[in-house]
Amino acid sequence: MDTGITTKERLERLMAAKKQLEGQISKNGQILAANDNVGMSGSLVDLEGFPRNDIDIYQVRQARQTIICLQNDHKELMNQIQSLLNQYHSEIATTDPELVNRASALDLDSDRSQGGANLADLAPARAIVVVNLVSPDSPAEKAGLCVGDAILRFGSVNSNNFKGDLGQIGEVVRNMQNQNVQLKVKRAEQQLDLILVPKTWSGRGLLGCNIVLPPEAMEH
Numbered sequence: 185m186d187t188g189i190t191t192k193e194r195l196e197r198l199m200a201a202k203k204q205l206e207g208q209i210s211k212n213g214q215i216l217a218a219n220d221n222v223g224m225s226g227s228l229v230d231l232e233g234f235p236r237n238d239i240d241i242y243q244v245r246q247a248r249q250t251i252i253c254l255q256n257d258h259k260e261l262m263n264q265i266q267s268l269l270n271q272y273h274s275e276i277a278t279t280d281p282e283l284v285n286r287a288s289a290l291d292l293d294s295d296r297s298q299g300g301a302n303l304a305d306l307a308p309a310r311a312i313v314v315v316n317l318v319s320p321d322s323p324a325e326k327a328g329l330c331v332g333d334a335i336l337r338f339g340s341v342n343s344n345n346f347k348g349d350l351g352q353i354g355e356v357v358r359n360m361q362n363q364n365v366q367l368k369v370k371r372a373e374q375q376l377d378l379i380l381v382p383k384t385w386s387g388r389g390l391l392g393c394n395i396v397l398p399p400e401a402m403e404h
Contacts, residue, residue: 322392
C-alpha cells in the first residue's frame with residue numbers, strides 16, 4: 185500500500201482507475217452495438233434455433249463476458265471510493281466539491297459515443313429514495329425537486345452502495361452544507377440531473393423536503 189499520500193490523492197487515483205474501467209466497458213459495449221445492438225441478453229439464435237449468421241457470435245460472447253467481469257471490478261472499485269469518501273469526510277470539516285462531484289458519478293452513465301453503446305442500458309440505475317414532500321421556497325424546491333421524483337443518485341450515494349439507510353443521505357447533506365450536491369432524478373420517463381445545495385433556510389432542516397424508501401425496498 186502506498187504511504188505518504190493523502191486520502192484525496194488516493195481518491196484521485198481510484199477515480200482515474202474508474203474512468204479507465206468505464207472506457208473498457210464502453211469499448212466492449214460498442215462491439216455489442218455493432219452486432220445488431222444485441223446487448224447483454226439478445227438472442228444468439230434465429231427463429232429456427234440455429235446460430236444467427238448476421239452477427240459474430242464468438243465476438244458477442246467474448247464482449248459480454250468481458251463486460252460482466254469489468255462491471256464486477258467496477259462495483260468493487262466503487263465500494264473502495266465510497267469507503268475513502270467517508271474517511272475523507274471525517275478527516276476534514278469541509279469537502280472539495282469538485283472532487284466529491286467527480287466521485288459521486290458511481291453509476292455507469294455515459295453519453296452515446298459514435299457507434300457506441302449506452303452504458304446505462306447495461307447497468308440500469310435503481311431508485312434509492314423517493315420524494316414525498318417539497319416545501320415552498322426551500323433548497324429542494326429551488327433545485328427543481330418535485331413530489332414523486334425517484335432519486336437514483338444523491339451525491340456519492342447510489343444503488344451500488346446504498347444500504348437502505350436514510351442516514352447515508354443525511355451524512356452527505358451534513359458534509360456538503362452550502363455546497364453543490366449532484367442528483368440524478370427519474371421523473372416519469374425522464375432522467376434529470378439536478379444540483380441541490382443543502383443550507384439553512386426559513387424552514388426546518390437543510391433541504392426542505394422529505395424522502396422515503398421506494399415501495400419495492402420496503403417490501404423486503
